[in-house]
Every structure is written in structure tokens, then in C-alpha cells.
Amino acid sequence: MSEQATQVVCPNCNSVNRIPTAKNAREAKCGHCHQPLFTGHPIPVTTARFGRQIERNDIPVVVDFWASWFVPCKAMAPVYERVASEFEPEVRFLKVDTEAEPELSARYNIRSIPTLMLFRNGKVVAQQAGALGAEALRSWLRQNGAASAPAFQT
Numbered sequence: 001m002s003e004q005a006t007q008v009v010c011p012n013c014n015s016v017n018r019i020p021t022a023k024n025a026r027e028a029k030c031g032h033c034h035q036p037l038f039t040g041h042p043i044p045v046t047t048a049r050f051g052r053q054i055e056r057n058d059i060p061v062v063v064d065f066w067a068s069w070f071v072p073c074k075a076m077a078p079v080y081e082r083v084a085s086e087f088e089p090e091v092r093f094l095k096v097d098t099e100a101e102p103e104l105s106a107r108y109n110i111r112s113i114p115t116l117m118l119f120r121n122g123k124v125v126a127q128q129a130g131a132l133g134a135e136a137l138r139s140w141l142r143q144n145g146a147a148s149a150p151a152f153q154t
């Protein structure tokens with residue numbers, strides 16, 4: 001390989017992009033749909049898009065399984081949003097609406113919401129049931145190795 005690159009799945013069109021590690025990933029755009037690859041916000045995903053997002057991203061992917069009607073989930077939403085803007089582009093933040101995507105909740109045996117799952121190369125590496133505050137969420141991500149080896153020179 002002549003240049004080091006990190007694979008990132010586009011949050012808009014689900015295409016796989018290769019970003020040279022020397023590039024500022026925050027400014028990178030998708031080669032297919034030309035939308036930014038990182039928006040600073042968690043990305044809502046459907047069952048159809050989920051597999052590629054967790055399997056083809058080289059960066060760790062954290063998923064919030066949530067429901068819009070549930071108060072603890074609503075309370076955690078701004079926390080998740082804030083921490084996403086801090087950890088991108090080293091970690092991808094996704095949201096799964098458990099009511100709209102019951103198949104995913106069943107696949108991952110989600111018994112309580114919110115549940116956070118951290119994936120690496122398609123595998124669950126950590127799981128957390130119950131809402132977290134911002135500091136607890138940052139620690140949980142760091143403890144589980146998210147952003148421990150920076151993927152980009154940002």
C-alpha cells in the first residue's frame with residue numbers, strides 16, 4: 001500500500017470511502033454523493049443500512065438503541081449529540097430507533113433502552129444498558145478503546 005487510508009462508510013448514501021490518514025477527515029466528502037462524511041451529529045440508521053455501517057467502517061462505531069417516547073432516551077439524546085461532536089471523526093455515532101427497527105433490536109437482544117453498543121469490524125466489543133451522562137459516556141468509550149489509536153491526523 002502506497003498510502004495509509006481509513007475506510008469510512010458515508011452516513012448519507014452508505015458508500016465505502018477511503019480517506020488518507022494524512023487528510024483532515026472532518027472536511028472529507030463522500031466520493032459518491034459528495035456529502036460530508038462527518039457532520040458532528042449521530043446518524044439515524046435503518047436495518048438495511050446497519051450491516052455495512054458496522055462492518056465496513058475501520059473506525060469504531062457506537063450505536064444508541066433508543067425510542068423517542070421514552071424519557072431516559074430523550075434525556076440522553078443531547079449528551080450523545082455533544083459527545084459525538086467531540087469524538088468524531090475517530091468514532092462513528094449511530095442511532096437506532098427500536099420502534100421503527102424491531103428486527104435490529106431482536107438481533108442484538110435489546111432488553112432495555114437506551115442500550116449502547118460499541119462495534120469494531122462488525123463485532124460487539126462493549127455494551128451498556130441505561131442512560132449515561134456526558135462524562136460517563138466519554139469514560140466508557142475510552143475504557144473500551146475507542147479513539148485510543150487516532151485514525152486521522154486531525
Ligand SMILES: [Zn+2]
Nearest residue numbers: 010013030033
Ligand atoms: Zn455518500
